[in-house]
Amino acid sequence: MRLNLYNPWLLISLNKEMLNKILLRLIMILFITPFNLYSMVNDDIILSDIPPKYLSQYGFFLNQKQQNPAPGVLPYDLITPLFSDYADKHRFVYIPKGRFATHEADSVFNFPIGSTLIKTFSYVTALEPPLNRHLIETRLLIRKESGWETYAYVWDNDGEEAELKVAGKTVPATYINSEGKKTNIRYRVPNKNQCKECHLKDEAIVPIGPKPRNLNTNYNYDDGTMNQLMKWSELGYIKSYSENKMPVADYLDTSQPIDKRARAYLAINCGHCHSVTGSASNSGLYLNYKENRNKQLGVFKSPVATGRGSGELDYSIVPGHPDESILLYRMMSNSPDIMMPESGRSIMHKEGVELIYQWIKEMQ
Amino acid sequence: MRIFLIHLISLLVSFNAFSEIIIIPPSENAQEQIQEAMILAKPGDEIQLTTGVYIIEDGLSLDVDGLSLKGTGHRNTVLDFSNQMTGAQGLMVTSSDVLLKDFAIINTKGDAIKSKGSNGISFINIRTEWTGGPNSMNGAYGLYPVDSKNVLIDGCIAIGASDAGIYVGQSQNIIVRNSLAEYNVAGIEIENSYYADVHNNTAQNNTGGILVFDLPDLPQQGGHHIRVFNNQINNNNTDNFAPEGNIVGEVPRGTGVIVMANSDVEIFNNNIADNGTVNIAIVSFSDSNDQVFTDELDHEKGQDRYTNSQYYPHPKSVQIHDNNFSNSGFNPDTDKEIAAILYELSEGKMTDIFWDGVLPLTQVIFGQPEEDKLILNNNGDATFLTIRPIRYMFSLPNPISTDQTPYNHEVKPLQPVVINFSE
Numbered sequence: 001m002r003l004n005l006y007n008p009w010l011l012i013s014l015n016k017e018m019l020n021k022i023l024l025r026l027i028m029i030l031f032i033t034p035f036n037l038y039s040m041v042n043d044d045i046i047l048s049d050i051p052p053k054y055l056s057q058y059g060f061f062l063n064q065k066q067q068n069p070a071p072g073v074l075p076y077d078l079i080t081p082l083f084s085d086y087a088d089k090h091r092f093v094y095i096p097k098g099r100f101a102t103h104e105a106d107s108v109f110n111f112p113i114g115s116t117l118i119k120t121f122s123y124v125t126a127l128e129p130p131l132n133r134h135l136i137e138t139r140l141l142i143r144k145e146s147g148w149e150t151y152a153y154v155w156d157n158d159g160e161e162a163e164l165k166v167a168g169k170t171v172p173a174t175y176i177n178s179e180g181k182k183t184n185i186r187y188r189v190p191n192k193n194q195c196k197e198c199h200l201k202d203e204a205i206v207p208i209g210p211k212p213r214n215l216n217t218n219y220n221y222d223d224g225t226m227n228q229l230m231k232w233s234e235l236g237y238i239k240s241y242s243e244n245k246m247p248v249a250d251y252l253d254t255s256q257p258i259d260k261r262a263r264a265y266l267a268i269n270c271g272h273c274h275s276v277t278g279s280a281s282n283s284g285l286y287l288n289y290k291e292n293r294n295k296q297l298g299v300f301k302s303p304v305a306t307g308r309g310s311g312e313l314d315y316s317i318v319p320g321h322p323d324e325s326i327l328l329y330r331m332m333s334n335s336p337d338i339m340m341p342e343s344g345r346s347i348m349h350k351e352g353v354e355l356i357y358q359w360i361k362e363m364q
Numbered sequence: 365m366r367i368f369l370i371h372l373i374s375l376l377v378s379f380n381a382f383s384e385i386i387i388i389p390p391s392e393n394a395q396e397q398i399q400e401a402m403i404l405a406k407p408g409d410e411i412q413l414t415t416g417v418y419i420i421e422d423g424l425s426l427d428v429d430g431l432s433l434k435g436t437g438h439r440n441t442v443l444d445f446s447n448q449m450t451g452a453q454g455l456m457v458t459s460s461d462v463l464l465k466d467f468a469i470i471n472t473k474g475d476a477i478k479s480k481g482s483n484g485i486s487f488i489n490i491r492t493e494w495t496g497g498p499n500s501m502n503g504a505y506g507l508y509p510v511d512s513k514n515v516l517i518d519g520c521i522a523i524g525a526s527d528a529g530i531y532v533g534q535s536q537n538i539i540v541r542n543s544l545a546e547y548n549v550a551g552i553e554i555e556n557s558y559y560a561d562v563h564n565n566t567a568q569n570n571t572g573g574i575l576v577f578d579l580p581d582l583p584q585q586g587g588h589h590i591r592v593f594n595n596q597i598n599n600n601n602t603d604n605f606a607p608e609g610n611i612v613g614e615v616p617r618g619t620g621v622i623v624m625a626n627s628d629v630e631i632f633n634n635n636i637a638d639n640g641t642v643n644i645a646i647v648s649f650s651d652s653n654d655q656v657f658t659d660e661l662d663h664e665k666g667q668d669r670y671t672n673s674q675y676y677p678h679p680k681s682v683q684i685h686d687n688n689f690s691n692s693g694f695n696p697d698t699d700k701e702i703a704a705i706l707y708e709l710s711e712g713k714m715t716d717i718f719w720d721g722v723l724p725l726t727q728v729i730f731g732q733p734e735e736d737k738l739i740l741n742n743n744g745d746a747t748f749l750t751i752r753p754i755r756y757m758f759s760l761p762n763p764i765s766t767d768q769t770p771y772n773h774e775v776k777p778l779q780p781v782v783i784n785f786s787e
């Protein structure tokens with residue numbers, strides 16, 4: 001394609017969008033590359049008041065399409081992640097050189113100014129190699145001077161570049177499960193307000209995932225497998241961590257007690273809104289990790305302001321009776337006024353539903 | 365005064381100098397434009413919707429303080445959510461000092477307009493409607509401020525909600541006035557809220573006209589200081605179409621007003637007529653799976669159940685005076701508990717006002733504190749029935765009383781509610 005640039009006749013036939021892209025590429029090559037030969041992360045852009053239009057301007061990736069991170073950008077995973085319509089998530093953390101994150105007890109890390117959490121959502125387009133990916137969006141959580149800011153960049157169809165979308169976007173996508181069955185998904189890139197729905201705690205935006213208990217597991221780095229907290233410590237991303245931080249359960253790990261698996265799943269999928277400080281505080285249903293009161297966890301708790309979400313059932317959880325539990329009913333629905341979570345999914349999470357079914361069934 | 369006005373005008377002018385008006389007409393991109401404007405707008409800005417129908421497929425949200433969203437009238441500017449794909453609401457507001465005016469939101473999948481955590485929110489001449497009439501598939505709430513402060517609902521219309529047309533929950537300093545609520549399960553519901561004036565509204569053709577409720581196990585409970593006055597509360601005889609499991613599912617068809625577990629409630633100067641079950645019911649909260657009397661009367665157990673939440677399940681300091689009652693109980697909905705009990709005890713002679721008489725055991729024995737007592741005063745020829753709990757429990761004769769004289773005390777008017785807007 002780049003060769004076409006030298007053929008004026010072909011250039012004319014390119015559409016406007018294509019032209020813009022090529023121009024941008026040219027600008028990048030001419031102005032950015034010489035000063036930043038190895039695509040280093042641009043700290044000034046990260047902290048600028050007005051976010052850049054394109055993801056590439058941050059320089060988080062050596063190769064955006066392949067999601068190969070630049071030096072200083074470290075991939076990570078959560079033990080039990082949030083379900084997002086079966087999208088694959090590639091997570092990265094960037095901390096400016098010489099700075100480090102601190103943490104109190106088991107709360108989310110306190111990242112220094114200029115840090116960025118990067119999460120790319122994608123689907124594989126075929127099960128057989130070569131493994132191609134349909135990149136959908138990359139979400140950034142940037143720690144600015146005034147606090148955290150959220151930005152969503154939506155990928156073009158070729159997965160070459162992603163553009164900032166503050167009002168969100170609808171992207172048609174296809175999920176292929178392990179048996180090769182395809183499901184069409186009306187994927188919704190969240191707008192800025194929807195980011196806040198989950199990330200807001202006491203009026204301020206905060207990250208959700210990077211807590212010691214969610215990270216305390218091994219990761220296959222390019223240079224070998226290592227515990228993530230150990231790696232962060234080795235790289236100076238964190239100054240210290242206590243090794244005995246209890247990790248959350250992997251919700252799929254059947255060797256773990258079902259209560260731990262279910263609570264880990266509910267915490268990451270529901271607990272940020274369903275907490276005393278979250279956006280669902282008025283429901284009185286609290287599913288965060290630390291909650292230990294039965295009624296607040298939903299046991300024989302009547303619905304409040306639930307509308308059709310009650311499913312004609314009386315309680316959030318009826319121990320031993322998953323079919324009579326509103327909690328499970330809402331996880332199984334795809335109707336906007338019934339489904340939980342309210343946003344972030346359009347299809348049911350079968351594995352999550354099976355887990356919560358079993359949890360309630362075994363509950364005394 | 366003149367100097368003050370000049371100051372005010374110069375203030376307004378200077379204020380306007382910095383604020384922007386964003387006009388968005390209906391178009392294919394209107395949804396994205398509205399949402400983008402509601403994210404990029406600065407405090408003081410105004411978004412104007414023009415005359416026409418806006419087709420919206422995803423829930424909208426607003427989180428900018430001091431923003432106005434205006435149409436050209438609730439008949440002219442219509443946000444149509446009939447094809448809504450995502451979002452539990454039509455419009456979600458999470459910011460403060462917000463004005464919503466002169467538009468309609470119709471046929472949302474869930475609630476029409478919700479505000480959460482707003483301090484200062486006005487709904488003026490807004491219509492929320494499910495246009496297919498009463499249906500359990502309709503969304504739950506029309507206008508739905510929750511966990512909010514300084515809430516004004518004025519000149520609004522709420523039609524067809526499968527829970528409440530106008531629902532104010534866990535909020536403080538509330539005025540609902542000059543509004544119409546019809547063909548909802550509950551017309552207007554004030555729940556777990558403090559300081560509300562509900563006046564000059566019409567609540568008609570709902571299942572229940574106006575509900576004043578307090579429920580347990582919520583962050584804000586102990587609902588109190590609610591004034592309901594100068595309202596027309598008539599013909600609320602629509603069959604209950606709420607999905608089961610919700611508290612409003614318990615409301616009998618044909619109910620004018622229900623006060624449940626609230627304190628300091630003053631109901632006066634209303635016209636309450638032609639409600640087929642009862643014009644006003646005053647009841648305690650009881651879990652739907654509990655026996656109403658055996659459980660609630662057990663003081664120790666009651667204390668135990670609600671100790672953690674400091675919840676008081678009984679209504680107290682309720683004053684009902686100077687209302688005009690007529691024609692109720694002609695078609696009681698005896699499938700619902702409140703109606704069934706009243707029907708049975710009155711031997712079919714339904715009354716205008718019903719109090720379930722449920723009190724903590726100590727008060728059953730030693731009497732209610734004077735200031736907690738129900739007051740009935742100057743309600744014309746309204747009829748009344750209450751239960752005498754001990755006689756009822758032990759199946760003694762005369763388990764009911766229809767005598768209003770013990771309740772005929774001097775009215776102690778509640779103070780008008782004041783809303784504090786920051787401007």
